[in-house]
Amino acid sequence: MFSSFFSSSSYLVLVAITIAVLTLYPSNAQLSTTFYASTCSNVSSIVRTVVQSALNSDSRIGASLIRLHFHDCFVDGCDASLLLDNSGSIQSEKDAIPNKGSVRGYDIIDNIKTAVENQCSGVVSCADIVALAAESSASLSGGPSWNVPLGRRDSLTANQAGANSALPVPFEDLATITSKFSAVGLDTTDLVALSGAHTFGRAQCSTFSSRLYNFNGTNNPDPTLDSSYLTTLQQTCPQNGDGTVLTDLDPSSADTFDKNYFANLQNNKGLLQSDQELFSTAGAATVSIVNSFSSDQSAFFTSFAQSMINMGNISPLTGSNGEIRADCKKVNGS
Numbered sequence: 001m002f003s004s005f006f007s008s009s010s011y012l013v014l015v016a017i018t019i020a021v022l023t024l025y026p027s028n029a030q031l032s033t034t035f036y037a038s039t040c041s042n043v044s045s046i047v048r049t050v051v052q053s054a055l056n057s058d059s060r061i062g063a064s065l066i067r068l069h070f071h072d073c074f075v076d077g078c079d080a081s082l083l084l085d086n087s088g089s090i091q092s093e094k095d096a097i098p099n100k101g102s103v104r105g106y107d108i109i110d111n112i113k114t115a116v117e118n119q120c121s122g123v124v125s126c127a128d129i130v131a132l133a134a135e136s137s138a139s140l141s142g143g144p145s146w147n148v149p150l151g152r153r154d155s156l157t158a159n160q161a162g163a164n165s166a167l168p169v170p171f172e173d174l175a176t177i178t179s180k181f182s183a184v185g186l187d188t189t190d191l192v193a194l195s196g197a198h199t200f201g202r203a204q205c206s207t208f209s210s211r212l213y214n215f216n217g218t219n220n221p222d223p224t225l226d227s228s229y230l231t232t233l234q235q236t237c238p239q240n241g242d243g244t245v246l247t248d249l250d251p252s253s254a255d256t257f258d259k260n261y262f263a264n265l266q267n268n269k270g271l272l273q274s275d276q277e278l279f280s281t282a283g284a285a286t287v288s289i290v291n292s293f294s295s296d297q298s299a300f301f302t303s304f305a306q307s308m309i310n311m312g313n314i315s316p317l318t319g320s321n322g323e324i325r326a327d328c329k330k331v332n333g334s
């Protein structure tokens with residue numbers, strides 16, 4: 001009698017402590033693919049419809065939207081911090097070096113937000129819209145689809161300095177880029193799979209021209225660059241020319257999400273130094289992963305979907321942390 005009273009009361013204490021901890025630290029809550037099942041059950045198809053119509057007039061926008069999610073998640077987690085404009089205390093991430101004049105698609109996120117608000121007002125976060133837009137972008141471009149874990153909330157701040165330090169730079173070596181991924185809990189397989197997003201979209205000459213003429217002060221091009229591809233790139237990006245000129249990240253299928261990116265690397269036709277390093281760094285663990293994705297598109301697609309989920313799980317705000325922004329560009333009430 002006493003012992004059963006004791007064990008049931010200690011059980012109640014345990015339950016009470018658990019509830020208290022979950023209330024105090026709601027950010028421990030998991031995202032869920034059914035988060036909006038009762039509040040906005042159509043949200044995925046609303047997002048998909050707007051992304052499809054954006055793709056109809058801009059074949060590049062899917063690539064841009066996937067990148068937007070990446071550049072949000074790597075800086076303080078997937079919390080839509082990237083979407084905030086400059087204002088009073090906010091120094092925007094948009095103006096950080098890797099983003100300014102480079103990240104695009106903010107207008108499409110606003111269009112999606114408007115469409116979502118029209119059907120379910122005040123419940124869907126901008127951070128979840130970005131995650132859903134990334135999935136639609138991959139699947140509508142020929143890539144994998146996956147159920148997106150949801151329930152993120154939107155930040156109250158931006159972190160411009162964080163964007164300048166946490167995002168990988170195309171001139172960094174593989175060890176540095178690997179450490180930036182591991183800093184957010186992503187491993188080498190995630191790095192290779194997610195780099196496969198360079199299967200579509202564009203890059204500006206300024207992001208790879210250091211490879212074309214005087215690589216690392218050698219007065220020669222990057223030796224890991226295929227010579228005919230080098231000639232093509234030199235024509236697109238003449239020395240001291242316009243650094244904003246665009247070229248395809250994957251010239252073999254510019255707007256399609258496929259495994260060709262990995263064959264490009266095997267053929268010394270990676271556009272960015274950070275791309276080619278995945279295959280050309282002697283002894284690196286990434287080499288065999290590139291080879292396996294190059295030979296098996298479904299292996300790449302399965303890994304890509306899982307790694308996008310992993311990236312989408314980077315320290316989200318959940319529970320009562322953050323807010324559901326009414327306008328993705330600004331904190332509520334500002």
Ligand code: HEM
Nearest residue numbers: 063064067070102168169170194197201202203204207274
């Ligand atoms: C591994 C480290 C990475 C580096 C160093 C890197 C760097 C870059 C650079 C320099 C550009 C061209 C930007 C410009 O010229 O304006 C670019 C474009 C792009 N990146 Fe990455 N990236 C990396 C990883 C990723 C990841 C993880 C994703 C997504 C999962 C991604 C998706 C894209 C896409 C889709 C584009 C084309 C965007 C467009 O056309 O608007 N990248 N990246």
Ligand SMILES: [Ca+2]
Nearest residue numbers: 072075077081
């Ligand atoms: Ca963020």
